[in-house]
Amino acid sequence: MTRIYLDYNASTPIAPQVLEAMMPFLTSKFGNPSSSHSFGVECREAIEQARERVAALVGCAAGEIFFTSGATESNNMVLKGIAKAAGKGKHIITSRAEHPAVLEPCKHIERFGYTVTYLPVDRSGRMDPGDLEKAIRPETALITIMHANNEVGTIQPIAELTKVAAARGVPFHTDAAQSVGKVMCRVDVLGVDFLTLAGHKFYAPKGIGALYIRQGKHLPPMLHGAGHERGMRPGTENLASIVGLGAACDLAGPLLESEGNRQRQLGNRLMEGLKTAGFKVHLNGHPKERLPNTWNISFEGYNTSRIMEALGKDIAVSAGAACHGDKVTASHVLVAMGVPPELMKGAIRFSLGRETTEAEIDRVVEILVKNLH
Ligand SMILES: Cc1ncc(COP(=O)(O)O)c(C=O)c1O
Numbered sequence: 001m002t003r004i005y006l007d008y009n010a011s012t013p014i015a016p017q018v019l020e021a022m023m024p025f026l027t028s029k030f031g032n033p034s035s036s037h038s039f040g041v042e043c044r045e046a047i048e049q050a051r052e053r054v055a056a057l058v059g060c061a062a063g064e065i066f067f068t069s070g071a072t073e074s075n076n077m078v079l080k081g082i083a084k085a086a087g088k089g090k091h092i093i094t095s096r097a098e099h100p101a102v103l104e105p106c107k108h109i110e111r112f113g114y115t116v117t118y119l120p121v122d123r124s125g126r127m128d129p130g131d132l133e134k135a136i137r138p139e140t141a142l143i144t145i146m147h148a149n150n151e152v153g154t155i156q157p158i159a160e161l162t163k164v165a166a167a168r169g170v171p172f173h174t175d176a177a178q179s180v181g182k183v184m185c186r187v188d189v190l191g192v193d194f195l196t197l198a199g200h201k202f203y204a205p206k207g208i209g210a211l212y213i214r215q216g217k218h219l220p221p222m223l224h225g226a227g228h229e230r231g232m233r234p235g236t237e238n239l240a241s242i243v244g245l246g247a248a249c250d251l252a253g254p255l256l257e258s259e260g261n262r263q264r265q266l267g268n269r270l271m272e273g274l275k276t277a278g279f280k281v282h283l284n285g286h287p288k289e290r291l292p293n294t295w296n297i298s299f300e301g302y303n304t305s306r307i308m309e310a311l312g313k314d315i316a317v318s319a320g321a322a323c324h325g326d327k328v329t330a331s332h333v334l335v336a337m338g339v340p341p342e343l344m345k346g347a348i349r350f351s352l353g354r355e356t357t358e359a360e361i362d363r364v365v366e367i368l369v370k371n372l373h
Pocket residue numbers: 009010069070071072073099101146148149150175176177178198200207
């Protein structure tokens with residue numbers, strides 16, 4: 001049987017155009033971008049072109065983009081950088097539905113005397129700007145709220161939240177690892193001061209990402225060295241991957257709408273197919289404010305491990321809850337959303353991508369009918 005990949009939120013393949021753009025920088029163009037000879041200069045030029053491409057996708061100036069190793073590093077740079085700059089006894093606001101790449105740095109800085117408020121989300125995974133307003137204190141040093149949730153795809157009302165933050169003069173960071181390249185994600189529209197993105201979520205390689213830092217905002221660097229990335233992230237650049245990230249941004253922009261619509265239709269086809277087959281399925285997350293590719297579905301009456309078994313190892317999906325024997329370890333996101341236990345234990349995340357076809361969706365439904373009913 002040919003394998004079916006429906007786990008694009010975990011990682012995507014490298015797009016052929018991205019690989020093609022990278023190849024010269026894995027072979028003939030190998031200079032150190034900091035060198036002043038032509039071997040270095042051609043690499044430096046490629047990095048700066050990639051920076052412009054990333055900036056064009058997220059709507060900022062090239063000088064506001066800093067390359068990192070990915071979303072985890074970008075998030076850590078902001079959280080630890082702000083904590084370090086602001087000193088002890090300060091306060092950070094985040095949400096209960098964040099990725100561990102935000103929650104863990106929050107826990108880390110709590111150990112160094114910071115207070116962190118974890119705001120709730122509603123049943124659809126959305127935050128209430130009113131809750132944010134109430135949580136802001138005079139000593140609040142940062143608000144960090146993800147743009148789109150990796151498990152359920154709910155998109156937060158970031159533009160509303162940043163208005164609340166700006167009115168109180170509090171810097172705002174968003175982890176946009178799951179939204180950049182999937183939906184329109186422009187820093188000027190969102191009104192954020194810092195934005196995290198990760199290449200491997202939208203057809204660039206793993207281990208490359210970027211942090212947008214609004215001009216005029218300052219962060220102390222986490223690493224110290226020879227001053228690369230204007231001192232923000234020293235270390236010889238991951239040249240080929242940076243070029244790949246730029247190419248992936250170029251590719252993603254024009255595809256946002258068409259791929260979004262196509263993947264939304266495929267997701268609806270999956271839901272309808274499952275319903276027609278007699279499954280009692282519930283879509284987790286917001287019905288409208290959501291990523292078009294992310295379909296976190298609860299199967300009433302089944303548990304996740306049984307569904308994963310029915311799908312087998314060659315259909316790649318992600319468990320919405322981990323089951324060990326009879327014990328179900330619930331996802332913190334579904335818990336934060338207040339999904340009832342009987343639905344939580346049968347949750348599966350299907351995340352679709354550019355290579356997903358109708359035939360694959362139909363095949364998945366067929367297999368579930370065959371192996372689960
Ligand atoms: C929302 C979000 N933030 C951060 C990350 C971490 O990304 P990386 O492992 O590339 O650092 C992920 C990856 O799943 C994510 O979905």
